[in-house]
Amino acid sequence: NAGVMQNPRHLVRRRGQEARLRCSPMKGHSHVYWYRQLPEEGLKFMVYLQKENIIDESGMPKERFSAEFPKEGPSILRIQQVVRGDSAAYFCASSPPDRAREKLFFGSGTQLSVL
Amino acid sequence: GESVGLHLPTLSVQEGDNSIINCAYSNSASDYFIWYKQESGKGPQFIIDIRSNMDKRQGQRVTVLLNKTVKHLSLQIAATQPGDSAVYFCAEKTKARQLTFGSGTQLTVLP
Numbered sequence: 001n002a003g004v005m006q007n008p009r010h011l012v013r014r015r016g017q018e019a020r021l022r023c024s025p026m027k028g029h030s031h032v033y034w035y036r037q038l039p040e041e042g043l044k045f046m047v048y049l050q051k052e053n054i055i056d057e058s059g060m061p062k063e064r065f066s067a068e069f070p071k072e073g074p075s076i077l078r079i080q081q082v083v084r085g086d087s088a089a090y091f092c093a094s095s096p097p098d099r100a101r102e103k104l105f106f107g108s109g110t111q112l113s114v115l
Numbered sequence: 116g117e118s119v120g121l122h123l124p125t126l127s128v129q130e131g132d133n134s135i136i137n138c139a140y141s142n143s144a145s146d147y148f149i150w151y152k153q154e155s156g157k158g159p160q161f162i163i164d165i166r167s168n169m170d171k172r173q174g175q176r177v178t179v180l181l182n183k184t185v186k187h188l189s190l191q192i193a194a195t196q197p198g199d200s201a202v203y204f205c206a207e208k209t210k211a212r213q214l215t216f217g218s219g220t221q222l223t224v225l226p
Contacts, residue, residue, distance in 0.1 A: 042216035091158050106158035
């Protein structure tokens with residue numbers, strides 16, 4: 001049973017470009033979460049989605065950031081017009097419906113570097 | 116305010132000794148707690164969790180203790196091994212909020 005899959009593993013963008021981060025949840029998991037981690041810090045919640053619905057986006061910056069989890073395909077975290085401050089590790093997690101918001105299984109993350 | 120924090124940013128233990136990693140929380144409404152282990156370059160890995168209606172839970176070589184009176188959570192690792200070296204995070208959840216993570220403790224196991 002494959003775990004949470006994230007790609008790319010590393011992403012380099014220049015200021016002003018767009019970054020797209022992908023996440024496929026574990027099989028049978030319909031809840032997806034995105035967290036951001038700066039060096040030597042804990043994970044900060046960004047957004048919680050179910051299929052075709054955003055449940056909680058209270059941690060998402062108001063501008064340039066968006067997330068989706070379509071009926072088919074992976075969840076996408078999109079960052080438009082990236083700035084150096086967006087450089088971080090972005091982790092996706094998933095959970096089964098009966099453990100929503102609790103026992104999250106994390107992927108290996110995408111390390112975004114903005115030049 | 117609401118926060119989840121750790122008493123010590125680093126902890127070094129001798130191989131074979133027991134490790135205790137502490138975590139303080141301030142939100143009395145938190146009803147669920149969880150510990151994760153994160154190795155360098157990897158995503159957080161689930162270790163153990165506990166609900167607020169319990170005060171102790173044991174896993175394989177790990178025990179989580181919850182003291183709601185002083186809002187304190189601890190992770191005990193028995194017979195610490197080199198493979199236990201990692202950053203350990205506690206996280207809490209309330210009914211209304213998502214998992215909130217602390218800043219982490221770096222555990223180093225000395226040979």
